[in-house]
Amino acid sequence: MRIALLGDFHYSRMDGGTAEMLEARDAAYKTMLDAFLQTEADLHISLGDLTHGGYPEEFRYVFEQINGSGRSFIHVLGNHDTYSIPKTEILAITGQQRYGAIELDEAKLLFLDSTKEMNRSDWGGELDERQLAWLKEQLEQSGGKPVLVFAHHPVYDTTAHSTKDKLSIHPDIDIQSALRAKQGPAFYFCGHNHINSIVSRDGWHYIQTAACLDHPAFRLIELSGKKLTIGFVTMEDETLSSHIERFNTQVKGFKPTADAQGLEQDRYLQVGL
Template sequence: MRLALLGDLHYSSMSHGTEEMRAARVRAYEHMFKAFLKEDADYHISIGDLTHEGTAQELRSIFSMLAKSEREFIHVLGNHDTYSLPKHEISMITGQVRYRAIDTPHVRLIFMDTAQEMNREDWGGELDEEQLTWIKGQIADSHEKQVLVFGHHPVFDTTARSTLDKLYIRPQDELRSIFNSRPEGGIYFCGHNHMNSIVKQGAWHYVQTAACLDVPAYRVIEVHEGEVIITHQRMLDTDLSNDIQSFCLDTPGFGPVANALGEENDLILSVRIASAAQ
């Protein structure tokens, strides 16, 4: 199995911007989407904050572009995606459920919803009891399969910046406890903190991906029986960089993060994963 993973895109309608800024925005997002969707993969996944304000206009614009690609696209909800609309209305536009699992012979993919609903004052992550119970069941029932979990917010005190206010999931220790109940471990993928970071804690790896406006790139995840290989694909283009710089600093609520690219060991990972049957 091959997966393509996109960091926080923050697609904005830029209704406040100048004509030149809006034109640069169109070129930049078309460039990044084209590169991302060109990648051959079984699933193309947004790790959240696909949109910047979560308006119906932004969501419809994004999903109309996606519809042309015929790719199997999975949208993990981020806090920015849920600022403007109730989650049931978002699902009506996107055709996607809040959380779900996908099973294959060797891997279970678990997609969570860590975003609050229409709360601009608190951009931290939350998991309610219903979803925690569901996740616990998914982890317990994974048996000998590899487990890859995707959520927008980091687990507390794992990847870079995940101990800072509003930059992790609450309750802060519950999800880690569920993960650690699986001796074989797994991999948790997140975004939100706008910085590449890969951390190993116990039997689990935590993989955080930077925002595309800071680091135009995406990750490729190759899943083999007993092994997962993660690479980092940069979109290196001078025109793209210039277009992003011309509008991103004028996007309300978006601020560049220093050292967002991270170190070499925050970009690539190869993990041998033992199965429960071994």
């Protein structure tokens, strides 16, 4: 099984952007989407903030290209995705589910919705009681099969910056009690904090992925036999960096993150199962 995993994409309609900025934006995002979608994988997954403002036209731009690629694609909601319209409208545009599970022979995949709805003042994460109970039940039922959880927000006090305000699922929400229900290999993939980070603790491996505008790359997850490997594919294009530099500081609400690549151990992981 092979999964291509995209961090925070932040495609923006860029209100007020100059013609030069919009041209650079279009070139950069096309290059990144092409690199991601042309990579062979059983699933292509976005960790949320696929859009920057959560506007219908932003979703339509991205999904027109995704739907035309023929790839099996799953979008996890991010806080920026939910800023402008209700989640029901987002799901109607994208054809996605808010949260759910996929049972495969090799592993169980769980997809969470950790976002608030149309709340620009609080970009932190949450899970309601119904989703928490569902998560715990899914983990209990998985037995010793590897489980891969995909969410936008990190679990508090795991990956880089996850103890800072609004940079995790709120610590008052006891997601850890649900995670402790898992016996066997367990992996939690997230974005939100715009920096690569991998932390292994209490039987779980927490893998956080940087934003594409900071580190134009995506993760590749490969599960083969008794081994799970997580690597990186850099989106190499001689003009990509220069295109990004022409508009990224002008996207309102986006601030480039220093040291987004993290250390070597934050980009690669291999785990025996």
